[in-house]
């Protein structure tokens with residue numbers, strides 16, 4: 001029997017049992033769709049996080065007390081603004097150095113209030129972190145130097161406090177102290193379920209006064225070029241260690257952060273894919289089961305085909321192709337369903353999803369392979385049937 | 395005409411059922427000549443179907459020698475035997491065995507699929523064959539849209555579409571009423587004459603067997619008689635001869651099996667049942683015919 005003929009026979013058999021074929025495929029469809037969808041979500045999340053870390057600005061160096069390691073306890077920062085000056089001298093350009101001291105606080109305006117993150121910063125922040133304003137202006141050096149009570153609102157805070165008013169020039173109360181709104185950030189959106197527009201920037205000096213401290217949490221430096229970024233980090237850490245011999249400091253680059261995040265999200269994606277793979281396997285067992293039923297049900301057909309000249313191989317190939325067709329068609333359908341769902345999830349939910357060609361190729365390849373693996377036993381059984389016994393079967 | 399279509403020499407077939415040996419055939423010798431018309435008659439369970447399956451290469455003997463189309467079955471692999479079936483044998487079964495949900499043409503074309511004939515040519519040949527069995531107007535019908543007689547005609551067309559040397563029919567009228575059965579028998583006989591295909595028809599009905607010139611009576615896995623009759627066909631007139639060849643009438647089993655029959659078979663030890671010399675060699679006038 002010719003190969004094309006064998007495909008046709010297998011296709012006819014599936015068509016003759018439409019409902020059963022569809023139900024059998026369902027297992028494979030769900031399996032493949034979930035592989036595609038979950039891998040898309042994993043990949044999408046990873047891409048988005050990477051995008052956001054990169055979006056922080058290029059050649060960024062974050063300097064924090066303590067070791068940057070998963071599971072280490074946060075260290076109380078010994079840093080203050082004099083350390084910032086020292087770092088600026090190491091860097092050679094104060095415009096490349098940003099700081100932060102952050103705390104949660106309730107922001108009030110009139111009768112409205114919003115719990116948000118208040119960040120004490122230098123006027124350098126937009127340059128270092130590549131932030132832009134939708135309205136008004138950012139903090140100036142003078143604002144910082146004079147601890148002026150001015151604030152720049154994140155888009156969410158602005159919306160929460162001033163839903164129907166222009167926030168510019170309005171008063172907000174942070175921890176009981178009144179600040180004047182001078183600017184509103186361009187929205188950043190969400191990442192990993194965190195609203196990145198839920199923040200208020202005030203001069204670091206005003207923040208220190210507000211919370212009664214001389215400390216800052218950390219320093220960020222925008223390195224002049226990528227090549228010497230590690231070297232610069234080492235020099236900054238050395239300088240800070242000299243100034244605070246009791247404390248350990250770390251300088252991490254975006255690449256290192258991306259590496260760590262990428263590893264975590266890669267594992268997450270793998271776990272999701274494995275879970276989905278199990279459902280694909282279950283689908284394969286279903287195919288095997290149905291093929292065995294099909295062989296039993298069509299025993300007389302097998303006997304007849306053998307009587308008119310089908311060789312054992314012809315019969316085996318017919319049933320194997322049937323199984324492969326079942327899983328391949330199911331695989332293609334599942335791929336379409338998975339891609340469609342992923343696009344939908346990406347469009348209407350905050351969960352990002354990105355389709356990758358390898359997940360499609362893998363899902364389809366695996367489903368076809370599942371057909372072969374789980375089709376072999378029923379096919380062999382069919383091929384070996386004794387025609388006389390098969391013809392006598394009821 | 396020189397080479398027998400099928401030759402069985404002392405063929406036996408024993409089934410193993412849960413360690414118990416069930417001898418279905420116990421040493422049968424039989425030669426089917428080209429174009430012959432042979433009725434195989436015997437009571438239920440006598441081994442007729444087993445014999446037919448062996449003659450058609452659907453099963454292998456557990457003893458003896460079986461040659462189909464000049465090839466010794468014992469020397470053939472399973473695929474070779476399948477190809478031999480495809481090329482030289484056509485089967486017609488009591489239960490029709492048509493593929494459901496498949497049109498008459500495609501059912502008839504099925505053997506050609508395994509011969510590697512292209513789709514279009516297959517359909518043409520199948521349609522032509524259906525025309526020959528009087529179903530040229532039923533090409534696209536599925537089995538469940540056809541009467542029993544029509545279904546059996548489709549099965550006959552399927553058996554003959556490969557132009558085989560031998561047509562093996564196992565109780566072809568068993569599932570049909572007498573009028574329809576009669577028409578099917580007439581069709582088989584006409585095709586036997588027209589195309590020269592040897593016709594071996596298994597039946598338990600003496601009246602059906604009486605239509606054939608040569609009648610082989612099987613009982614308990616042995617051939618009890620193998621006789622040639624001068625007056626084949628016709629319904630009522632062949633009555634005495636019918637009884638002659640039918641071992642189903644119990645008192646006649648040993649003694650009454652045809653004139654001049656040498657071995658009675660009451661002992662049955664020899665196995666090789668005596669054969670009558672056959673006048674003319676073949677039953678049908680069709681001669682060698684178009685055996686492919």
Ligand SMILES: Nc1ncnc2c1ncn2[C@@H]1O[C@H](COP(=O)(O)OP(=O)(O)O)[C@@H](O)[C@H]1O
Nearest residue numbers: 409411416418437438439440441442443444445
């Ligand atoms: N597959 C089998 N296994 C065991 N015994 C069988 C098998 N097929 C047939 N037989 C036995 O062989 C004998 C002959 O059967 P069969 O050839 O079908 O007879 P008939 O066709 O004359 O009715 C019966 O006794 C039957 O029970």
Ligand SMILES: [Mg+2]
Nearest residue numbers: 442443444564
């Ligand atoms: Mg029988």
